[in-house]
Amino acid sequence: MGFIKTTTSMDLGDTPIENIFIDVYMPIANGTFVKVYLLGYKYACDTEINKSPNNITLAKNLNIPLSDVLEAWDFWESKKIIKKVSQCEENNWDYTVEFVSLKQLYIDNNYKSIQHLNQEDTESSSYSCSTKELIDANKVPEIKQMFIEINKIIARSLTPNEKMQILEWFHNYNIDPPLVIKAYSYCRHKKNVKNVKYVAGVIRNWYDLNITTVEDLDTHFSKQGERYGVYDRIFKAMGFAYREPSEIEMKIMDKWLDTYQFSIDIILKACENSSKTSNPNLNYIDSILGDWYKKGVKRVEDIEVMDNRKKDASPDPISKPQKQSKIKTKFHLSESRVSKYDPKELEDLLLNRNKNK
Template sequence: MSTFVFKNKIYDYTPVSNIFIEKYMPKARGEFVKIYLLGLKYCISGELGVNISLIANSLNLLESDIMNAFNYWNDEGVINLIPIDNMGNFNIEFLNLASDDSTENDEKVNLLEELNKTSIKDMLQDIEKLIARPLSSKEMTMYLSWQKDYCFKPELILLLIQYCVSKGKTDYRYIEKIAMSWHDDNIKNIEDAQLYIKKHEDKWIRIKKILNYLGIKSTEIMKPQEKMIDKWINVYNFSLEIIYKACDICFERINKTDFKYIDGILNSWFKDNIKTLEDVEKKDKKRSGFKKKKVYNNSKQSVFNDYTQREYDYKDLEKKLLGWDNE
């Protein structure tokens, strides 16, 4: 549970910068403004530390809302949110916004110039509709920089945002990572992006089917496991039925799901050029036949058949046993 430590002077009132009111407040969510003002009040009044649950209860909000708000204001450059430890505790410093115009003057002028362009303004408005919230100046600058740095056209940027939203992701950090991956994969137009999305989505559809078959409902698998499955699908080009068969064999032999064991089976099949279930059956029959032949050849021969049998005169033998041969 997070605790926030506020560092500033003690006053009997809470001064709010006009720059905050004019520049930052209009585009921010209402609950974010409330959280900023309450945090500023704690800071000014000299509170040493306030638990996140106390702030949430005071404003009838969720604790996640509080964390999202402080992250938002940190991204906006209104506060400094500094982690203290690994337990979710932070130092919060409310910055002096009086110097805001001088420190970011060039960026603001460029942004204002860009916003005067109809195409840019329309794109940013469409992005706001897609993510269902106002954009920060930092986000606007980031999206506009993609046009220069990545050579992304507005329609490609909108497709990227739409793709992220379809996955339930609207955080700008996640969106930025996707943009970087598209740039690294040399995606420059809508056609490239659609092929990338199809390939990526097809891959994850198959991964989800394999995980469901194994009884794993969550897609939050570890990277090594994801790489294994990706190898089975895209390097070995195994069909789902072949992968399912390897999963069945794994469970039959060790009675649990083990990715390394399944990987070992599929590695062997790939080396043996096995492509279908019929190939698997042929291999099993060949292996079974080899085992039977080996067992037969190594078995001991019958002690009754291991030498040349003698022929007896049973009547003569009977006379000897009864003592009649002396008569």
């Protein structure tokens, strides 16, 4: 007697993925690392003895280089959710991947906060922000302004516990307030998420990519071609270093990029021209770019040619106006009758005329 379960001719089974991985670890990894983890986890759940997949098999099925697979396992090992068991010292790619139970990991850490799960173990205890430190931090103008900007982004006030977690990021990741504002804005506008734990995962991911300042983030976005990075460059050119674009403002900028097909150089040129006005704003720049679009501007050089034509067509302000000739009418004498006498002769004529009278 026994128990037998039939199987289908095709693999129509299920692979159970723990929610902790989806909620906590997936947001902090790039797409390739996530795909490697999921397919490897599927192989681990497959109980068929005939199959013996390895890293090469995984790379072929995902159509990615073997180096990407090995880099993914290094990343997940650093997060302590897998263990690599070496099979052959000669081949650095030949090892077994053991998946750690995330539920058990959570229990073992006695309900530690999510960002502490991602940190490496140290001899000293993890830093924890105190209430007194939160009160002192609120007295720092940059910290106070950061909390105000985050409140605007998430459309509510941060709780004291959330503020304390944010202050812990400064200690753990060595970042500055502007980057925290960018992280909240990125999660709100790009992912439509306001949760402090999700933002913590994004901050941690940026830290792993050696992004600790806004300048580092701008460089990363420019390499990735992120639209959000373009918004940031435009706002910086306008002098809005810390203000985040609204939904309407992002739609206006999308029009420049998608409808007008303008490059970032042309848009920055318009921002440069807007400095001539005392109160530059997005609508003013929109009017400039709309005019250029109607005139067929495609490159920055086209703007310079257009400006030179305007200069050539305008009158020279230095040149003097030509002297206009007097218009003669029938009331003008062709020649004065007294023009043939000198002053002495005119005086004698006047005296003689008076004597005769």
